[in-house]
Amino acid sequence: MTTLREYLDSAGCEPALSDLIVLISAQAAPIRDAFISNQSYAGTENSSGEEQAALDVWSDEHITKILEDSGLVKELASEEKPDILKFPGATENYAVVMDPLDGSSLIQVNLCVGTIVGIYDNGDALSKGEDLRAAMYMLYGPMTVLTITVGKGVFTFAMDETGEYRMLDGPVKMPEGKIYGSGGLNKDWTEKHRNFIESIEKEGGKLRYSGSFVADFHQILKYGGVYCYPATIDNNTGKLRLAFEANPIGFIAKQAGGAISDGHTSLLEIKPEKPHHKTPIYVGSSGLIKRLEEIYRE
Numbered sequence: 620m621t622t623l624r625e626y627l628d629s630a631g632c633e634p635a636l637s638d639l640i641v642l643i644s645a646q647a648a649p650i651r652d653a654f655i656s657n658q659s660y661a662g663t664e665n666s667s668g669e670e671q672a673a674l675d676v677w678s679d680e681h682i683t684k685i686l687e688d689s690g691l692v693k694e695l696a697s698e699e700k701p702d703i704l705k706f707p708g709a710t711e712n713y714a715v716v717m718d719p720l721d722g723s724s725l726i727q728v729n730l731c732v733g734t735i736v737g738i739y740d741n742g743d744a745l746s747k748g749e750d751l752r753a754a755m756y757m758l759y760g761p762m763t764v765l766t767i768t769v770g771k772g773v774f775t776f777a778m779d780e781t782g783e784y785r786m787l788d789g790p791v792k793m794p795e796g797k798i799y800g801s802g803g804l805n806k807d808w809t810e811k812h813r814n815f816i817e818s819i820e821k822e823g824g825k826l827r828y829s830g831s832f833v834a835d836f837h838q839i840l841k842y843g844g845v846y847c848y849p850a851t852i853d854n855n856t857g858k859l860r861l862a863f864e865a866n867p868i869g870f871i872a873k874q875a876g877g878a879i880s881d882g883h884t885s886l887l888e889i890k891p892e893k894p895h896h897k898t899p900i901y902v903g904s905s906g907l908i909k910r911l912e913e914i915y916r917e
């Protein structure tokens with residue numbers, strides 16, 4: 620089975636980018652090992668005002684040190700840091716955006732969580748998602764699975780017993796499907812959001828919502844459908860962040876033939892105003908995203 624490095628070389632990745640991708644994806648192993656000693660909450664909040672899990676903080680600090688020591692990264696924007704961190708000694712121009720641990724509420728119940736990473740080669744972490752050079756996520760499930768695109772389709776890899784990533788599938792094409800998941804309390808949904816969800820339910824859509832964006836998206840990548848974290852009647856920005864979550868996942872979705880939207884436009888075309896820019900998010904099969912935008916235009 621093709622290794623990650625073999626794939627990256629075959630995809631024509633510049634050596635420094637391959638090194639960076641291999642380095643980041645390898646951190647899945649120490650992060651998984653850290654679960655057992657980081658089950659609690661850290662007693663602190665991140666810039667989104669969310670209580671930080673100990674593993675949020677551990678993963679953020681771990682990956683940050685790895686990136687700083689690599690000399691490959693000029694700046695880093697992380698969900699767990701208030702501001703963009705700059706590494707003046709970097710020899711390359713990569714900017715990294717990351718959600719070091721996505722699905723934090725599931726750590727204590729041993730359900731699937733992940734790490735989301737986007738890489739820009741223009742040195743600017745607040746770029747539009749469409750300008751990403753690479754996007755990836757590690758999903759900590761029964762296997763450790765890496766999903767990645769370097770702009771030439773989406774490929775998945777599983778970590779083997781030696782710590783090497785072996786190709787599972789690719790290029791992955793997201794089918795039209797009927798799996799749907801939505802954040803926000805049902806009582807707080809807007810009429811348009813409710814209309815969209817009901818249109819899927821009427822067709823026999825299946826509810827799949829775990830509390831982990833990465834895990835829920837991974838199902839949609841395979842089976843088709845849509846993940847939603849919408850604006851609600853009392854919160855018009857939604858919960859998820861444009862830079863760390865929407866952009867890398869949306870770039871992967873688009874590379875697999877899917878789409879990402881706030882109901883009006885592709886999120887990949889929106890420049891983040893600040894690192895913690897929040898946005899309503901719908902990501903999934905292109906037919907469903909098209910229907911969504913039609914409902915929002917009514």
Ligand SMILES: O=P(O)(O)OC[C@H]1O[C@](O)(COP(=O)(O)O)[C@@H](O)[C@@H]1O
Nearest residue numbers: 718720721722723724802830831832
């Ligand atoms: O608990 P809620 O409000 O349904 O939100 C769940 C969503 O929040 C998130 O956990 C936010 O991500 P973080 O865990 O990285 O903060 C998503 O992974 C998930 O889809």
Ligand SMILES: [Mg+2]
Nearest residue numbers: 718721722864
């Ligand atoms: Mg997250």
Ligand SMILES: [Mg+2]
Nearest residue numbers: 698718720721
């Ligand atoms: Mg997180």
